Amino acid sequence: MSERINLGKSAPALYQAVIGLEKLAVEAVASANIPDGFAHLLRLRASQLNQCAFCIRMHTQDALSSGESSDRISVLAAWRETGYFTEKERSALALVEAITLISKGQVPDAIYEQAAANLSKVEISAVEWLSVVINAWNRIATSSRYPVKA
Numbered sequence: 001m002s003e004r005i006n007l008g009k010s011a012p013a014l015y016q017a018v019i020g021l022e023k024l025a026v027e028a029v030a031s032a033n034i035p036d037g038f039a040h041l042l043r044l045r046a047s048q049l050n051q052c053a054f055c056i057r058m059h060t061q062d063a064l065s066s067g068e069s070s071d072r073i074s075v076l077a078a079w080r081e082t083g084y085f086t087e088k089e090r091s092a093l094a095l096v097e098a099i100t101l102i103s104k105g106q107v108p109d110a111i112y113e114q115a116a117a118n119l120s121k122v123e124i125s126a127v128e129w130l131s132v133v134i135n136a137w138n139r140i141a142t143s144s145r146y147p148v149k150a
Contacts, residue, residue: 003145004143004144004145005144006144006146007140007143007144008140008144015140018133018136018137018140021129021132021133021136022133022137024129025126025129025130025132025133026039028122028125028126028129028130029126029130031122031126032120032122032123032125032126032127033123034092034123034126034127035066036066037063037066037067037068038068038089038092039130040059040062040063040066040068041059041063041068041072041073041076041093042092042093042096042127042130042131042134043055043059043062043130043134044056044059044060044063044073044076045076045077045079045093045096045097045100046096046097046099046100046131046134046135046138047059047134047138048076048077049097049100049101050100050135050138050139050142051142052137052138052141052142053148054141054142054146054147054148055134055137055138055141057148060073071084072084072085079093087118088118088119088123090118091114091115091117091118091119092115092119092123092127094111094114094115095107095111095112095115095119095124095127095128095131096127096130096131098111098112099128099131099132099135100131100135115127
């Protein structure tokens with residue numbers, strides 16, 4: 001792989017702005033009473049879809065240290081096929097996936113309606129902002145080719 005410009009180092013003010021967004025998203029998640037471990041699973045799922053190895057590793061470790069089980073982490077990529085997630089969590093996961101894959105059908109009404117049926121407006125807002133921020137981080141890490149060494 002060729003060496004890339006590290007976006008965090010080349011434009012520190014912009015990088016700090018994303019850190020500011022991250023802090024605000026974390027506050028929104030806390031205000032919505034979304035458990036920290038599950039918030040890491042939401043970040044992890046977006047990172048899986050974006051194939052961001054740096055963030056996949058980081059949010060797997062963060063989810064484990066926040067009390068998420070290795071079972072839930074290991075089946076996350078196939079969450080629809082499992083009984084590990086509540087209806088509320090399934091709605092949040094579907095919303096994160098739709099936002100992450102926004103170029104494929106935008107955020108379909110059916111997914112948003114499912115979220116609205118299972119999540120409060122505060123929860124929906126927190127999940128959406130968390131999605132926006134992790135997608136920004138994924139793009140920073142992958143375009144900069146943050147190293148992921150064993």
